[in-house]
Amino acid sequence: MMSAWCRRNSFLMNHKRLRLGFRCASSASGAAEPADTVFALSSGQGRCGVAVVRVTGPAAAGALRSVAGLSCGLPAPRTALLRSIVHPQSKEVLDRGLVLWFPGPHSFTGEDIAEFHIHGGPAVISGVLQALGSLPGLRPAEAGEFTRRAFHAGKLDLTEVEGLGDLIHAETEAQRRQALRQMAGDLGRLYNGWSEQLKRCLAHVEAFIDFSEGDLIEDGVLNQVDIAVPQLQMEIEKHLCDERRGERLRSGVQVVIAGSTNAGKSSLFNILCQRPAAIVSPIAGTTRDVVETSLDIGGFPVLLSDTAGLRDTGDCVEQEGVRRARQMVGLADLTLVLVDSLQLPQEPQMVSGFLSEYLKNVLPSAKDDEQRYVLILNKSDLLPKEHISMIQNVLTQTSDMAPVSILSCRSREGLDDFLTLLQDRLKTLCGDPLTGSPSLTQTRHRAHLQKCVDALNQYYEYRDTDLALAAEGLRLGLSSLGRITGKVGAEDILDVIFRDFCIGK
DSSP states (O other), X not given: OOOHHHHHHHHHHHHHHHHHHHHHHHHHTTOOOOSSEEEEEOSOSSOEEEEEEEEESTTHHHHHHHHHTOOSOOOOTTOOEEEEEEOTTTOOEEEEEEEEEEOTTSSSSSSOEEEEEEEEOHHHHHHHHHHHHTSTTEEEOOBTHHHHHHHXXXXXXXXXXXXXXXXXXXXXXXXXXHHHHHHTTHHHHHHHHHHHHHHHHHHHHHHHHHHGGGTOSOTTHHHHHHHHHHHHHHHHHHHHOSTTHHHHHHHOEEEEEEESTTSSHHHHHHHHXXXXXXXXXXXXXXOOSOEEEEEEETTEEEEEEEOOOOOOOSOHHHHHHHHHHHHHHHHOSEEEEEEXXXXXXXXXXGXXXXXXXXXXXXXXXXXXXXXXXXXXXXXXXXXXXXXXXXXXXXXXXXXXXXOEEEOOTTTOTTHHHHXXXXXXXXXXXXXXXTSSSOOOOOHXXXXXXXXXXXXXXXXXXXXXXXXXXXXXXXXXXXXXXXXXXXXXXXXXXXXXHHTTSOBTO
């Protein structure tokens, strides 16, 4: 077996190699720029009034002169100039549009950039792209290559890159707000702040290891680390305990409509979709499969699912539908539990007990959080108003009963109150992206943060027995934080991040 002395010295040698590797990886994002020049349509495919073609790289200036017919120098930086766009070989006029010049390093990619704002017809766009492709040293850009160059130039860290990608794909107001905040660097600053704290702790421990025997280190250095590490770990763990609000807002809230047959689930589904997306009939068991659609409800992204009615049945096809319905309920972030008001007990005092049993049948045992379901009494138009008022009074006085929405899918009465309650639930599940600490938005962030917390536990484990191994825990934690922003070990995740970008971004 390796002796403790050998193990300790092995780790010290690894520490030095890792220190060198960390410095190299940290500076890699600002490494030499790519030698080639790339171009792409940046404004998206399809007909449009104005299209933007972007060129970045050392030959961008030459491309601008050739295609815009500029013989007397380049335009003033960041100033639009109206020019005829010509093919550099045939000299044929392809279009007439605006050209702009963004000299590096003061540009999106940090390189020289030329932009052509042209008419958005397919023939015009194709002609300009072919003209640029005919120039030596230019090639079409790969997906996400412009943003990747911005990352390598140090213009964006990986969290800002991901925020930009989320902003491009945002479909709701809340998604846009969260993505914009992340692209502005709020999340990156939070993680970089933790990295700086961890760097200081690591530096103190390593200094104590290297110089404590010569009395060159002041007393209390390790005590400062002992205070800082648990405080940092507590902050990271609090950040992790967010109930996936940021990730849920980014990918969409899974909302499932569930309940017994003929409760009006498909009718409610169609009302929320504002179209006849699901078949509605008085025949019990009409819906046999899961019907899904994406919606924007109050600015929050929702993946809404209509499911088969929950009942015991001998029909094998309907049995599969019921199985899938229960599976969807188990995966749901929010369940809309629909009840046929005609099935309620005649005596109002017995309604709360009936609903409690009904909830136990629809929701699994883990779904006892009131924020994870909305109880809806449908077909209120078929009950006397006095009876409805009595039911409301009983439910209001029942302390252990979550708020109940009473409505009629046929008359739409009570629908506004239900939508208000639904939006409140969605806001609770997703949070407000503009307030408080920036939200954790990516699964990979969560994985690296959890690795950081686990690594900090190694510091406690070896603090009193082997400081070299304790320092290794701090170093692993710092490496995990660095992988989130791209400060260390980023190459293995770059392709995963940038492949989801469109060409020209």
